[in-house]
Amino acid sequence: MNALEVADIHVTYDKQPALEHVSFHVPQGSLTGIIGPNGAGKSTLIKAILQLIPKLSGDVTVYGQPLKEQRKRIGYVPQRSEVDWDFPTNALDVVLMGRYGHIGMFKRVKKKDKAFAMECLAKVGMEEYADRQISQLSGGQQQRVFLARAIAQDASIYFMDEPFAGVDAATEKTIIELLKEWKEEGRTVLVVHHDLQTVRSYFDYCLLLNKTPVAFGPTAESFSLENLEATYGGKLALLSQNASLQEIGV
């Protein structure tokens, strides 16, 4: 069964097309990397799928139903830079926010919700920081709090926007272990990803995107030199100065 089906999404910003003819479908229990140069519309795609921004046209179905009916099964991890970390709250509270969808409107947070949020923090090695004001956490710790919040959402399908950006090696390892665990549990994960060197080892499927999909399919097939060149154009030469193409694995 397909966890996600995206049919012909179009998005424009001030008349400029941001996404055109985006269609793909992701099988359940898979890890998909969304790859492309800056400005390719990777974050925009996730936001359009989740209806956080208006789209010109296109249909999204999640586990065979319209997105609206499946909100509780969806987990979202925005880019770390999208929220104000000076907000007056602590790590546990941020994780609890992941439970709000399940708790429902007009209901209060209960003890069992707090206990569950603590378990989620422990899972990413952050239980000692539960009471810590979030601005006093390092970048990697903040990302772990976001991960714990995603665990708390207990979703069937996750959308993660650059979770690996600017994190330390230990946090990166925690994230990838968590992704693999989710996959084992049959959950589906889509990740906006930047680091070409890790694509092959991290993701089963790969969507190469530059305003429109260049390729989609199992990583072994879609993540090819030819497709990368088509996606990145001349920028691939710049990228490959830092990492040789053998390292990337194409």
Added chain:
Amino acid sequence: MTYAGWILLTGILVGVTCGMIGALLVLRKMAMIADAISHTVLLGIVLAFFVTQSLNGLPMLIGAGLIGLLTAFLVQWLDSSGVQSGAAIGVVFTSLFALGVVLLSFVGDGVHLDVQHALMGQISYVPWNTWSLGGINLGPKAVWLLGGVLLLNIVTILLFYKELKVSTFDPKLAASMGIPIVFLHYLLMSLVSFSTVASFDSVGAILVVAMLIVPGATAYLLTDRFGFMIILSACLGALAAVMGYGLGVWLDVSIAGAMATSCGILFALAFLFSPRQGVVTKWWNRKVLKESVNHP
């Protein structure tokens, strides 16, 4: 209750009502929207007067609520149509406020509504404008209006506490969960409008901005808990009202002005001496640290 007692109670109610809403505005980085709404509600009040030919509380609340929402909507619309957000607020706020001022000049002389009053408020007149039911004097109308709006604010914040928190901290996550963030935005804008109107009589359009924003900004410096910040902001508003009343009577100056000034004084104290973020505190901590490094 005595004349002084009513003024003090009115001031405290203004402080608490505006303070708790203000905390949310500060966190949502919407202080300037509050500034705009506090002025444009004048138009709502004048329009409500034209329709009902009276200065009764409920029509004024409705008029102000509608114009407040219109203000918020127009700002959002201009903003998303490519006008700079600061300019969008400036354009909407001055146009609607000016329209209110123009219409105000058509209001007869005998009516207790004029520009001076609208801008500065007249808290010292509040105790005279009472509400009586069946011959029984129930106290000043302003107190009832403020009390009603305060109750509405408290109930709304309690009902939507979780949703307000998550949509303030991480609106995208909130939206992805299906939390109606647009509804919450306009709900909050309505509360700002109601709070402004209820405070209008006492402190006027300009000083109500102080009561809305400054206690919230002060509380932000003093706590790192969301819920506590709302409560603290309300308490700071009340404290500023009491200080302002004392100052006003002692120095024989405008009580509303002294209340707003007190807000400023409390903010300055927090800015300098807040335990974690105070400028002086930080300087002192650095100094102590430096000495301990130099002379271990």
